[in-house]
Amino acid sequence: MIEVKKAITLVILLCSFFTGCTEKNKIQQPPNVVLFFVDDMGWQDTSVPFWDRLTQFNKTYKTPNMERLAQKGIKFTNAYATPVCSPTRVSLMTGMNAARHRVTNWTLKPDQMQPMELNHAVLEFPEWNYNGIGLDSLTPHAAYAEPLPKLLAENGYYTIHAGKAHFGAIGYPSSNPINLGFDVNIAGHAAGAPASYLGSDNFGNGIAGKEVWAVPGLEKYYGQDIFLTEALTTEVLTALETPVNKKQPFFLYFALYGIHTPLMENNRFVNSYREMGLEEPEARYASMIESMDEALGKVMDYLEAKQLEENTIILFMSDNGGLSASSRGGEKHTHNSPLKSGKGSIYEGGIRVPMLTYWPGITTPNSTEHTPVIIEDFFPSVLEMTQTNLKNTVQTVDGKSFVPLLKGEPKERGALFWHYPNAWGSTGPGIGSYSAVRDGDWKLIYFHQDQKLELYHLPTDIGEQKNIVEVNPEKARALAEKLTIHLQQVAAQMPVNKITQKPVPLPLSILQ
Numbered sequence: 176m177i178e179v180k181k182a183i184t185l186v187i188l189l190c191s192f193f194t195g196c197t198e199k200n201k202i203q204q205p206p207n208v209v210l211f212f213v214d215d216m217g218w219q220d221t222s223v224p225f226w227d228r229l230t231q232f233n234k235t236y237k238t239p240n241m242e243r244l245a246q247k248g249i250k251f252t253n254a255y256a257t258p259v260c261s262p263t264r265v266s267l268m269t270g271m272n273a274a275r276h277r278v279t280n281w282t283l284k285p286d287q288m289q290p291m292e293l294n295h296a297v298l299e300f301p302e303w304n305y306n307g308i309g310l311d312s313l314t315p316h317a318a319y320a321e322p323l324p325k326l327l328a329e330n331g332y333y334t335i336h337a338g339k340a341h342f343g344a345i346g347y348p349s350s351n352p353i354n355l356g357f358d359v360n361i362a363g364h365a366a367g368a369p370a371s372y373l374g375s376d377n378f379g380n381g382i383a384g385k386e387v388w389a390v391p392g393l394e395k396y397y398g399q400d401i402f403l404t405e406a407l408t409t410e411v412l413t414a415l416e417t418p419v420n421k422k423q424p425f426f427l428y429f430a431l432y433g434i435h436t437p438l439m440e441n442n443r444f445v446n447s448y449r450e451m452g453l454e455e456p457e458a459r460y461a462s463m464i465e466s467m468d469e470a471l472g473k474v475m476d477y478l479e480a481k482q483l484e485e486n487t488i489i490l491f492m493s494d495n496g497g498l499s500a501s502s503r504g505g506e507k508h509t510h511n512s513p514l515k516s517g518k519g520s521i522y523e524g525g526i527r528v529p530m531l532t533y534w535p536g537i538t539t540p541n542s543t544e545h546t547p548v549i550i551e552d553f554f555p556s557v558l559e560m561t562q563t564n565l566k567n568t569v570q571t572v573d574g575k576s577f578v579p580l581l582k583g584e585p586k587e588r589g590a591l592f593w594h595y596p597n598a599w600g601s602t603g604p605g606i607g608s609y610s611a612v613r614d615g616d617w618k619l620i621y622f623h624q625d626q627k628l629e630l631y632h633l634p635t636d637i638g639e640q641k642n643i644v645e646v647n648p649e650k651a652r653a654l655a656e657k658l659t660i661h662l663q664q665v666a667a668q669m670p671v672n673k674i675t676q677k678p679v680p681l682p683l684s685i686l687q
């Protein structure tokens with residue numbers, strides 16, 4: 176026994192001496208990547224403070240596993256998505272900016288625009304790519320691209336999709352995650368919301384009128400007292416066994432249906448929020464957030480138990496700002512305060528989202544990054560992390576890798592752009608048809624209907640209360656020019672003004 180111990184000690188010493196055997200092994204094994212992607216989660220829907228102070232929202236919501244992840248890695252305070260689901264998901268999977276891929280609104284029914292986009296009083300909206308991602312060049316009204324999971328699978332990764340897909344319209348190949356290059360699809364299809372979160376409702380299956388929204392593929396949980404997020408988590412951990420047993424690197428895209436509507440309670444968590452005095456449906460909403468966080472914790476626990484933590488990168492992101500225009504309790508458009516408005520809006524409440532990153536041995540524990548990043552940046556970032564070749568994709572990639580930021584290296588991201596020549600349905604501050612740019616500390620918004628510009632200096636006015644376009648015309652002009660050049664470069668679609676019968680002019684031209 177003593178001899179064995181001596182031998183082990185000798186091996187450890189030799190390994191340490193010759194630059195470390197274990198370190199060398201770690202470098203040779205490509206890292207696993209977990210992308211934990213929450214639906215409709217706002218910047219304040221967490222106990223992790225993303226602002227420079229703790230808010231009442233941070234004190235209300237319980238997300239201990241997000242806190243655990245933030246302690247391990249980097250918190251991004253200026254991370255952005257698009258204002259609604261599908262444009263964000265298409266940018267994530269293709270690396271393209273929304274103005275370029277033209278899936279600018281949310282997808283569902285094939286070969287048609289959204290009902291609320293028809294018969295608008297002032298604007299005639301363009302024929303956007305309402306069929307979603309196109310997997311060949313012939314698919315009509317689709318963004319032809321080679322998606323992220325396909326590239327990862329070709330590089331030897333085992334790819335798992337779990338939860339909400341929402342990549343393509345009903346009947347088109349991209350509505351099925353398998354066709355994007357995922358080896359496994361757990362419960363993903365064309366729809367962007369579940370009919371029900373409850374196993375006791377069979378997740379909406381068999382309910383008349385809910386066929387489109389019924390969650391597919393979770394039959395074993397029908398009739399059970401189980402929340403959709405919990406069923407997905409169980410399935411994810413089972414699916415991970417395959418690559419783990421084969422020692423194959425994996426990409427887990429865990430895209431929760433939560434915390435999107437319908438706002439339904441997880442009965443294991445809801446009572447503490449009711450006791451706290453939260454009105455309905457805010458108590459239910461809070462229980463969905465805690466359920467989401469529990470799922471994150473279970474994945475992190477699994478990685479630790481399987482001794483995979485040291486070689487697994489964890490990314491946490493949301494697909495748009497928190498819902499505030501409908502379905503919520505309390506005053507509308509205030510649920511992301513200090514950010515203005517919510518989902519569907521071009522104000523910060525609609526697009527700024529919580530983002531966390533943890534790359535063991537690379538990211539500095541418990542650190543904060545203020546550099547702005549946007550959803551299409553995930554595409555080149557994940558390719559770089561997994562050493563997957565980006566060359567020769569059919570699409571032009573607009574995203575910039577944020578890997579240098581994870582390594583603590585300074586990186587100038589350049590301007591971020593949004594473009595939404597569409598109608599969402601609800602009304603409220605900043606909800607409408609618009610384009611926008613953020614460059615450094617400055618943000619310029621161009622509203623299409625009244626051709627109005629708004630300029631904000633975000634560090635001093637995070638709530639976008641003071642439009643300073645008249646005070647600082649030089650800055651407004653510089654940003655209008657940047658935005659115009661971008662829209663021209665990507666051949667962005669503009670609505671037509673029904674009154675003038677002309678396309679809405681590009682922002683720079685209204686200043687001339």
Ligand code: CA
Nearest residue numbers: 214215260494
């Ligand atoms: Ca969403």
